[in-house]
Amino acid sequence: MDAFVHQFRVSLNLHFRNRMALIYSYLFPTIFLIAFWVLYRYDRVPLARHMGELLTVTALGGACFGLPTTMVSERERGVWRRYRLAPVRTGTLLASTVAARYVLLVLAGLLQVALAMGVGMPLPNHPLDLWIAFSFVAFALLGLGLVIATLADNVPAVQALGQCIFLPMLIIGGVAVQLSSLPEWAQHVSAFFPGRYAVEAMQSSVTGQGLRVMGFSLLALLLIGLAGFVAGIRNFRWDAEQRFAQRNGKGWVAVALAAWAAVGLLAESRGRIGPIDIVPEYATPLSPPRTTAVAAAPSSSSSSSSSSSTTTTTIPPAAPATEPKTSAPATPSPAIKGERNTSTVPAKPSAEEAATPKPAPPAATPSTTGPPAPLPEPASWRAVTPAHIDEIMFERLPSDSGVVSPIARLDEPLDPDVEGDLEEVRSKLATWGPGQVADPVQRVRNVLYVAAVPDVFQIPLERYVAHVVFERLQGDVPKDDLIKLLYWVATHPNGGDDSAVDDLRSAGLKVNGPSDMDQTRERVMLYALKLLGRLVGKIPQ
Amino acid sequence: MSAKVIVRDLRKRYDGVEAARGVSFDIEDGEIFGLIGPNGAGKTTTLECVIGLREPDSGSIEVCGIDARRRPLDVKQRIGAALQTTSLQDKITPREALALFASFYREHAPASELLDRFGLSSKADAHFDTLSGGQRQRLALALAFVNRPELVFLDEPTSALDAQSRRDLHGEILRMKADGHTVLLTTHYIDEAEALCDRVAVIHQGTIVASGATRELMGRSSALPAVFVAATRPIEREVVASIAGADDLRCEGHTARFRTADTNRAIGQLVAALSARGIDITELHVQKASLEDIFLELTSPDAGVPGPQ
Numbered sequence: 001m002d003a004f005v006h007q008f009r010v011s012l013n014l015h016f017r018n019r020m021a022l023i024y025s026y027l028f029p030t031i032f033l034i035a036f037w038v039l040y041r042y043d044r045v046p047l048a049r050h051m052g053e054l055l056t057v058t059a060l061g062g063a064c065f066g067l068p069t070t071m072v073s074e075r076e077r078g079v080w081r082r083y084r085l086a087p088v089r090t091g092t093l094l095a096s097t098v099a100a101r102y103v104l105l106v107l108a109g110l111l112q113v114a115l116a117m118g119v120g121m122p123l124p125n126h127p128l129d130l131w132i133a134f135s136f137v138a139f140a141l142l143g144l145g146l147v148i149a150t151l152a153d154n155v156p157a158v159q160a161l162g163q164c165i166f167l168p169m170l171i172i173g174g175v176a177v178q179l180s181s182l183p184e185w186a187q188h189v190s191a192f193f194p195g196r197y198a199v200e201a202m203q204s205s206v207t208g209q210g211l212r213v214m215g216f217s218l219l220a221l222l223l224i225g226l227a228g229f230v231a232g233i234r235n236f237r238w239d240a241e242q243r244f245a246q247r248n249g250k251g252w253v254a255v256a257l258a259a260w261a262a263v264g265l266l267a268e269s270r271g272r273i274g275p276i277d278i279v280p281e282y283a284t285p286l287s288p289p290r291t292t293a294v295a296a297a298p299s300s301s302s303s304s305s306s307s308s309s310t311t312t313t314t315i316p317p318a319a320p321a322t323e324p325k326t327s328a329p330a331t332p333s334p335a336i337k338g339e340r341n342t343s344t345v346p347a348k349p350s351a352e353e354a355a356t357p358k359p360a361p362p363a364a365t366p367s368t369t370g371p372p373a374p375l376p377e378p379a380s381w382r383a384v385t386p387a388h389i390d391e392i393m394f395e396r397l398p399s400d401s402g403v404v405s406p407i408a409r410l411d412e413p414l415d416p417d418v419e420g421d422l423e424e425v426r427s428k429l430a431t432w433g434p435g436q437v438a439d440p441v442q443r444v445r446n447v448l449y450v451a452a453v454p455d456v457f458q459i460p461l462e463r464y465v466a467h468v469v470f471e472r473l474q475g476d477v478p479k480d481d482l483i484k485l486l487y488w489v490a491t492h493p494n495g496g497d498d499s500a501v502d503d504l505r506s507a508g509l510k511v512n513g514p515s516d517m518d519q520t521r522e523r524v525m526l527y528a529l530k531l532l533g534r535l536v537g538k539i540p541q
Numbered sequence: 542m543s544a545k546v547i548v549r550d551l552r553k554r555y556d557g558v559e560a561a562r563g564v565s566f567d568i569e570d571g572e573i574f575g576l577i578g579p580n581g582a583g584k585t586t587t588l589e590c591v592i593g594l595r596e597p598d599s600g601s602i603e604v605c606g607i608d609a610r611r612r613p614l615d616v617k618q619r620i621g622a623a624l625q626t627t628s629l630q631d632k633i634t635p636r637e638a639l640a641l642f643a644s645f646y647r648e649h650a651p652a653s654e655l656l657d658r659f660g661l662s663s664k665a666d667a668h669f670d671t672l673s674g675g676q677r678q679r680l681a682l683a684l685a686f687v688n689r690p691e692l693v694f695l696d697e698p699t700s701a702l703d704a705q706s707r708r709d710l711h712g713e714i715l716r717m718k719a720d721g722h723t724v725l726l727t728t729h730y731i732d733e734a735e736a737l738c739d740r741v742a743v744i745h746q747g748t749i750v751a752s753g754a755t756r757e758l759m760g761r762s763s764a765l766p767a768v769f770v771a772a773t774r775p776i777e778r779e780v781v782a783s784i785a786g787a788d789d790l791r792c793e794g795h796t797a798r799f800r801t802a803d804t805n806r807a808i809g810q811l812v813a814a815l816s817a818r819g820i821d822i823t824e825l826h827v828q829k830a831s832l833e834d835i836f837l838e839l840t841s842p843d844a845g846v847p848g849p850q
Contacts, residue, residue, distance in 0.1 A: 006644035010630075011636055017632035077628040082684070084594060084623075086645035087617035239594075336647075 003088050011100035015070075024066060029058040029108050032442050046120040046404045052203025054116070054176050055109050055134060056195055062105045063141030064162040068149035071097065072158050075149075076240045083237040094233060096352045098142050105138045106131075126210035133201035133211055133218070140194045140221040143228020147256045150235040169195040179275040187273050193266030194224045200276050207314060216272060220263040227259030255378035313395045321333065381441055381488035389487060394533040397526065402475075405455055405526040408463040418460050425450065425461070426468045434500035438476065439493075444485045445472040445524060446500040447472055448531075452505050452523035464510075470531050483535050490528035493521040544603075545570050545692050545723045546591065551600035553586050561597070562585035562747035568692075573714065573724040575738030575755075577731060577832075579840050584727040585625070587698055590620045591725070592694050605691055618647060622694040623684030627677065634660050635680050638669070639687055646688035655683040659713070675706030682713060692723045697734060706739040711737060731833040735759075741832070745840045750781040752765075759832055765800040768807060771824035772815060774795075780818065784810045795823075 008075050015021050037052050047054070074080055083093060113130075144165065152158040170176040179187055190196045197217035210507040211218065212358045231252040267273060307449065378384045400407040403509030408414075414422070429435060434446035451469040454462040473482055489496075501513035501520060514520050533539030546568035553561040560583045568574040576584050589595040591602055593613040602609040609616045629638055636652050643649035656662045659679040664672060672680065678698060685693055695714065699707040714737055717724050728734050734741050735755060742752035752760060765788065770776070776797045780788055784807050787799040801807040804827050815822060 002644040010633065010641050013637070014630050074630060077630075078626065079629055080625070081594065082624065082627055082629070083645075085592060085622045086642055087614040087616065088645040089614075105630045514813050 002073065003092050004099075007093055007096035008100050011126060013098055014101065015100070020057060021066070021070070025104055025108050026111060027052075028061060029112050029297055030115060032057050033056050033112050037116075037119055043121065048121045048207050049117040049203070051113065051124070051206040052199040052201075053175055054112055054313060055202050056137060056198040057170070058112055059110050059134070059137050059141050059249045060166055060169060060175070062101065062108060063138065063145040063165050064148060065145075065158065067098070067101045067103070067142060067145035068162065069155055070101075071146075071149040071333075072152050073115055073155050075237060076154055078240070080238045080241075090233065090236055091239075094236065096147070098146070101142060101145075102135070102138050105142075106134065109128070109134050124206040125208065126205045126325075129210035130205035132203060133198075133205045133214070136201060136218050136225070137194075139197040140198065140225035143225040143232060144194070145228075145254060146232025147228050150232050150237065151253065153240070169193050171306065175197055184273075187275075187507070188268070191267035191273050192260050194221055195505070197263075216267070216270070217276075220267070223263055224256075224261045227256045231256035266304070275428075301363055303378065309525075324466050332493070346460065378488070381484045384487045389483065389532070391530065391537055392490075392532070392536040392538075394529065397529055397533070397539075403458070405452075405466075405523055405530060406463045407466045407530060410467070411470055414464060415460060420493040421422065421461050421508070421510070422464050422468060426471070428506065428508035429468060432503075435476070435507070436502055440481065440485055441488055442496050444473060444477065444482070445489050445496045446529075446540040447476075448489065448524045448527050449501050449520065450504065451527045452520050453501060453504055453511060453514060453522045454509060455527075456516065456520050457511050459511060461509070466527055468528070469527070470534070473531065474535075479535060483532060484529045486532040489530065490525045493525040543570050543603060544568065544600040546574075546725065547601075547603040548587070548591060549601045551587060551590055552598045553590055553595060554598055560747055561590065561600075564600070564744065564747070564749055564753060566742045566749055568723060568725055569740075570575050570723055571718070571721055573718050573726060573737050575734035575741035576727040577724065577729065577734045577741050577836060578743055578744035580729060582744045582840070584729075584744055586747075587744065588694055588725065588727050590695050592620060593617060618688065619690060619692060620692045621688060621690035623678070623681040623685040623696065623698055625697045627681035627684065629669045629680075632668045634666045634668060635672075635683070636665040638680065641791065642684050642687045649688050650686065657688060658686070659683040660709075672675055673700055675709070678702055678706065678710065679713075690722070692725070693717055695724060695726045697728055698726070699728070699730065705734075727768070731836050732832070735832040743836060743839050750839045751835065755832060759829065766804050767798060767800050767813070767828045768804060768827055769798045769824070769828065770796065770811060770815075770822060773821040773823060774819075776815070776820065777818075780814050781811065783814060797811055819836060 015025070020458075021523055033047070033054055035046055036054055040047065040050055069082075080093075113124065148158060148161050148165070152161050166482060172182060172189050173193035174187075174190040175198070179190060179196060181479070182190065197220040201211060201214045201221065202218040204210060204217075229252070234252040235250070350432055378388060398404040427445070429450060432446075433451075434449075437443050437446065451462075451466040454465050473486075477485060498513075498517055498520075501517070504511060504513060530539060544567040549565045551561050551564040552559065562583075564583065564587050564784075568572075576587065578584050589602065590597040590600075591609065592630065593609060593616060597610070604616045605619045607615050607619075633641075635656060639652035639655055643652065652665075653662075656665050659682055661676065661679055661683060664676055669677070669680075672743075682695075682698070685695075699710050702710060711733070713840075714724060714726065718739075724736060726734070730827075738755055740752065740754050741758060742749045744750070767789075772795050773796050776792055778790070778792045781787055781792060781797045781799055784801070785798070786801045786803055786807060789798075789800040791798045799807075808825070808827070812822065812825075825829075
């Protein structure tokens with residue numbers, strides 16, 4: 001233990017005395033961050049959607065280059081040979097060296113998160129999960145670094161090998177180029193690289209639901225890391241004279257590669273190839289996934305916060321199905337009922353997520369035997385009851401002062417630049433055609449688009465327009481009906497007709513309909529819930 | 542005395558070369574044992590097998606009564622070693638290095654004690670890349686002593702040192718012996734072995750070709766004693782050649798050197814011949830057969846490779 005602590009401390013001290021190491025460890029990640037920030041500066045939330053990528057690049061650099069470069073250069077100099085004269089075990093020295101590198105990676109990661117927050121990124125949704133995810137990523141990539149140190153006979157070879165792994169991982173491995181931008185063949189290839197799993201796990205912790213839906217990614221990272229460590233330790237070389245080509249035990253490198261292959265094949269067998277949607281945490285206020293849209297609320301009842309709802313029940317999410325767009329309310333059917341989660345996100349959820357059963361928490365409603373029965377699904381908006389409303393966890397909605405579905409405080413002074421635009425919306429909304437349609441569900445949905453679309457575009461009006469929409473809805477629909485209608489729209493975000501978004505200029509907005517309708521529907525859902533919360537007194541005005 | 546090291550029939554082959562071919566020797570407690578031989582003879586390979594840096598192909602190695610091949614970590618607890626060159630990280634300081642290596646052992650000496658002993662106190666907090674060659678070698682020795690070893694292995698410790706550093710290191714090695722340490726020294730400097738070692742083994746082409754007490758080994762030489770003379774004026778070759786029994790004659794300016802079986806008679810003739818020519822002698826001495834002589838006899842290309850002794 002004494003040896004571990006001393007070597008750990010010396011490794012850290014030496015790193016901080018090495019100017020080049022500091023540049024690689026901290027300046028380069030900062031440059032990456034600036035590059036990402038410049039590249040994605042028009043994002044609604046600066047860098048938030050790219051932290052998984054950024055942190056993975058940092059971990060990759062530190063693990064694929066930093067660790068093996070240090071180890072190989074020390075081996076070339078004869079430092080490790082001198083260590084070998086001492087009665088210290090290989091495992092102790094390797095463990096302390098890797099532990100020190102892990103600390104350096106965490107510091108670099110923290111620096112990036114801090115810098116990103118400095119330019120406007122909010123605190124990650126799940127800081128603890130992010131740390132855990134980062135640790136899994138570090139484990140996998142440091143294992144890879146050990147393998148590189150094993151393979152490379154000298155420092156130039158480390159650079160060459162590192163680049164051979166680093167660049168493909170960046171470009172077609174789902175790290176620097178998002179999976180959704182990659183051709184299908186590259187998505188298949190990426191399933192065999194640890195990079196995409198690193199990005200997914202960390203991104204989910206920053207902007208998604210954390211690690212509870214990232215079991216496969218963590219498993220993949222664990223497998224790859226374990227195999228790397230085993231291969232790295234078994235093939236460890238103390239002496240620069242011990243050339244890799246002349247060594248026994250090269251088969252351990254095959255073990256490391258086999259882990260990559262196994263992970264890729266497993267992903268293929270589970271159909272986990274396309275981009276995994278990082279479902280925002282705020283998409284989980286709807287606890288009982290009983291209908292298409294309610295099922296869209298992922299695993300909410302499995303989280304601790306679900307206990308705030310006294311009647312929570314859960315139906316395990318299943319594979320997605322495409323809901324036909326119709327102006328009529330979506331009727332729950334077995335197929336639709338099975339739709340998983342993605343009211344906010346359209347694409348394919350992972351098979352892992354789809355297959356993960358979510359335990360039903362105990363219900364507070366009287367029940368003496370067996371699990372509580374789920375509430376009967378409302379057959380139409382008119383069948384919505386207060387009990388349905390009670391199931392909603394309003395406290396899980398994004399903050400009104402945040403960047404997603406913001407709503408200005410009532411006492412907040414109005415920005416003069418916005419005042420005129422807002423008045424125009426108020427006046428035009430009163431006579432806006434889509435706000436007059438006969439179907440009350442569609443009418444409410446259409447009016448909610450007037451709040452949702454400015455939020456998607458992040459135009460200055462976004463924080464105020466929800467009040468105008470709320471006024472309009474309250475003036476048009478009786479309160480009891482409005483409660484039910486908002487509930488219905490929120491729980492059926494994929495239902496109805498979207499054509500009103502192309503007519504928003506008639507409602508006084510200066511924007512065209514967004515191309516990303518999934519995001520728009522998500523915001524409709526969020527505003528519906530926020531206004532519903534105000535109506536039923538669960539959210540203060 | 543009991544044997545601290547017993548090596549029997551040690552064999553090691555790598556890169557197609559049999560670097561050690563049945564090497565056997567003992568090192569007694571408290572002695573300085575020299576393993577000498579030309580470059581590439583197998584000295585370092587043998588030593589590295591004994592200290593656990595290389596795994597021999599066959600043979601047995603017992604160090605401090607412990608089977609070194611089965612329990613290398615136990616052996617390492619009790620020995621210290623300084624390699625030909627010891628390189629540490631550029632930015633580590635001697636104090637840190639000593640503390641780090643001390644942490645590897647159950648028993649260890651305080652860093653300050655070692656820094657004092659090896660004259661590194663003033664450089665205790667200097668980075669390794671700022672140390673001179675001599676300072677680095679002293680640090681290597683300090684590291685070898687960090688665990689208060691019973692037995693110290695020094696692999697050509699003076700090969701990269703200047704004359705002063707070499708002399709200092711010789712003093713330190715003699716002090717090790719005085720302190721009761723047993724030392725195995727490999728070197729290709731014969732004078733170093735002659736000055737420091739109680740016993741030597743000559744290794745050539747992977748085999749021990751001679752071993753024994755240094756003086757005893759020198760006595761085995763078939764070389765004749767050498768007479769060396771220096772004078773106030775150049776010495777003509779004919780003058781020395783006229784001495785009966787003079788052999789292996791070398792004249793260079795004011796100096797001459799020759800071998801002879803009868804030194805008394807040769808010196809008398811030499812003094813008389815130089816006096817007759819009015820040349821004054823400034824230096825005259827006789828050197829018996831040296832370790833170098835036996836070494837050259839045993840390791841010259843035409844010496845052949847005798848079987849292990």
